[in-house]
Amino acid sequence: MVGNEISFHTDFSRLRPEHVHQAIMLARKHGTSSKQYQKIQDAINHLLREFNKREERYAKNSLSQLYSNWSRFEKWCHEHEHHPLPAAAETIELFFEDKVDDLHRNSNRSYAWTISKIHRISGCPDPFLDEIVRDKMASIFRRKVEAGERIVQASAFREKHLDRITELWRHSPSLRYRRDLALLTVAYESLLRASEIANIRFGHLEYPGDGTALLTIPITKSNHSGEPDTVVFSPEAVDIIHEYVELAGLDDTDEQAFLFVGVSRHNTPYRPKLIAPTHPESGKNHKKMTSWTIEQIFNKAWEALNLGKVGIATFTGHSARVGACQDLLTDGYTILQVQQAGRWSTPAMVMRYGRGILAKDGAMAQKRASRGRI
Numbered sequence: 001m002v003g004n005e006i007s008f009h010t011d012f013s014r015l016r017p018e019h020v021h022q023a024i025m026l027a028r029k030h031g032t033s034s035k036q037y038q039k040i041q042d043a044i045n046h047l048l049r050e051f052n053k054r055e056e057r058y059a060k061n062s063l064s065q066l067y068s069n070w071s072r073f074e075k076w077c078h079e080h081e082h083h084p085l086p087a088a089a090e091t092i093e094l095f096f097e098d099k100v101d102d103l104h105r106n107s108n109r110s111y112a113w114t115i116s117k118i119h120r121i122s123g124c125p126d127p128f129l130d131e132i133v134r135d136k137m138a139s140i141f142r143r144k145v146e147a148g149e150r151i152v153q154a155s156a157f158r159e160k161h162l163d164r165i166t167e168l169w170r171h172s173p174s175l176r177y178r179r180d181l182a183l184l185t186v187a188y189e190s191l192l193r194a195s196e197i198a199n200i201r202f203g204h205l206e207y208p209g210d211g212t213a214l215l216t217i218p219i220t221k222s223n224h225s226g227e228p229d230t231v232v233f234s235p236e237a238v239d240i241i242h243e244y245v246e247l248a249g250l251d252d253t254d255e256q257a258f259l260f261v262g263v264s265r266h267n268t269p270y271r272p273k274l275i276a277p278t279h280p281e282s283g284k285n286h287k288k289m290t291s292w293t294i295e296q297i298f299n300k301a302w303e304a305l306n307l308g309k310v311g312i313a314t315f316t317g318h319s320a321r322v323g324a325c326q327d328l329l330t331d332g333y334t335i336l337q338v339q340q341a342g343r344w345s346t347p348a349m350v351m352r353y354g355r356g357i358l359a360k361d362g363a364m365a366q367k368r369a370s371r372g373r374i
Contacts, residue, residue, distance in 0.1 A: 012042075012043060012046040015043055015046060015047065016123070017047060017120065017121065017122065017123035018123065019043070019123065020040065020043050020044060020047065020122065020123025020124065021123045021124065021125060023036075023040050023043070024040060024086060024123070024124060024125060025125065027040065043123070044085060044086075044122045044123065044124065047121060047122045047123055048118075048121070048122050051121045051122075060195075061195060065110060065114070066114050066117060066118075069110060069111050069114035069115075070114050070115070070118055072111075073095065073111065073114065073115055076095055076098070076099075077091065077095075080094070080098075082094070082095075085118065085119065085122060085124055086119060086124035086125055086127075087115065087119070087124075087127050088127070089127050089130040089132055089133050091127075092115065092127045092128070092130075092133050092136075093132065093133060093136045095111075096108060096111075096136060096137065096140055097136070097140075099111075100140055100143075105140070105141050105145070108137065108140060108141065112128055112137060115127065115128070116128045153322060153352065153353065154315070154316045154318040154319045154321075154322050155302070155307075155312050155313045155314065155315055155316070155319050155322070156319060156322045156323035156326050156353075157184070157187075157188065157298065157301070157315050157319035157320045157322070157323040158323035158324075158326060158327055159188070159323070159324075159327050161301065161305055161307075161323065162184060162185065162188050164305060165181060165184060165301050165304065165305070166181060166185070166240070168304055169181040169304075170240065170243075173267075174267060175244075175247055175248055175263050175267050175268070175269065176263045176267070178243060178244045178247050178248075179244050179248065179260060179261075179263055179269075180297045180300065180301070181240060181244070182240050182241050182243075182244040182260070183197060183260050183294065183297055184297065184298070184301060184320065185236075185237045185240050185241070186200070186215075186233070186237065186241070186259075187294075187320035187321075188320045188323065188324050189231070189233055189234060189237050189324075190215060190217075190231040190233070191320065191321045191324050191325070191341055191342040191343070192217070192231075192320075192321075193317065193318070193321070194291040194294040194295060194317030194318075195291050196217065197260065197294060198258070198260065198288045198289045198290065198291060198294060199258075199288065200215065200258065200259040200260065201255060201256055201257060201258055201259065202250075202251075202252045202253070202254060202255055202256075202257050202258075202259060203255025203256060204216045204217070204259075205259070207238070211235035211238060212232055212233060212234065212235060212238060213232070213233040213237070213238045213241070214230055214231070214232060214233075215230065215231040215232075215233060216228045216229075216230055217229040217230070217231065217343075229343055241259070245259075248261070248263075248269040249269070250269060257272065258287075258288045258289070260288075260289050261287075261288075261289065262287070262289060262293070270287065272287065291317060294317050295316060295317045298314075298315035298316060298317060298319055298320075299314050299315060301315060302314045302315040321342060321353070322353045324341070324342070325338055325341075325342060325349075325350060325353040325354055326353060326354055326357055328341060329350075329354040329357045329358065330357055335347050335350050335351070335354075335358075338350045338354070
């Protein structure tokens with residue numbers, strides 16, 4: 001099935017993106033009939049449906065971002081009478097120019113990734129390979145940088161904050177406080193993202209007998225290899241986790257149960273619901289915490305420390321990663337060591353999170369550090 005052959009087939013079982021790409025390029029060069037045009041659209045829709053069947057390879061957050069961005073782009077195209085798929089280079093230019101005041105440059109990258117991805121999986125020519133589009137994106141990026149637009153970094157949840165929260169909450173009779181302390185401790189020592197913390201099950205933890213614990217992380221945002229990452233928790237972290245689990249009365253022998261669960265207003269943990277044996281998915285229905293709940297835990301810690309009074313912005317689900325990164329750099333660990341601790345694929349995030357600390361290690365900063373003021 002090559003060239004315009006796609007126009008005469010109703011069976012798409014052997015259809016590949018390159019077949020659609022060839023048909024579109026030929027249609028652009030020689031023109032096409034309405035019947036052939038409809039067949040190309042049918043082929044595009046078929047490939048999109050096939051992608052939906054294979055979407056398990058992508059993280060849920062990535063898929064959510066993909067579908068959300070594409071929905072907004074499609075809506076804009078329909079409102080402005082442009083064809084979204086395949087989109088012309090002029091359409092892409094007009095879209096980003098129209099949204100120049102609404103989208104942060106990080107959002108521009110996100111939309112560019114989405115539009116490019118949808119075109120490639122459906123066999124449509126990628127408009128971002130067009131040199132004019134690339135120049136337009138570079139122009140918008142430069143204008144935003146020159147206008148002073150910055151990437152807002154999450155406030156750092158550092159070890160001093162964790163130590164103070166430990167003093168405040170460790171002996172509280174409130175299960176919620178004890179759970180929150182355990183979660184913040186895990187977040188700081190593991191440098192995990194909020195969604196990754198929510199995924200921790202008891203089966204992911206093992207205890208080698210020296211007071212520490214090993215956490216096996218099957219999949220993270222930057223690791224989809226199938227080879228799990230491993231984090232070591234300190235004896236103090238293990239004690240805090242055990243104290244929370246014991247107070248909650250959780251069954252830590254149930255390997256499928258989530259470590260962190262919701263807490264009711266009656267100071268009791270939410271238990272997994274039992275599904276009837278006659279049901280195809282009989283057993284326990286374990287429900288994990290949402291990323292929003294974890295964000296609220298960080299916000300509660302920020303309020304408890306009264307950090308708004310000193311001008312520190314509220315914590316987010318990323319704050320422990322930022323704070324741990326900064327603490328490790330401050331303590332003299334190398335960029336590579338910190339990168340490995342945070343499981344970043346490149347040192348870029350370490351450099352961003354630690355830019356203030358790393359600046360002090362610069363040659364001129366060290367050279368002039370001993371010079372006094374006149």
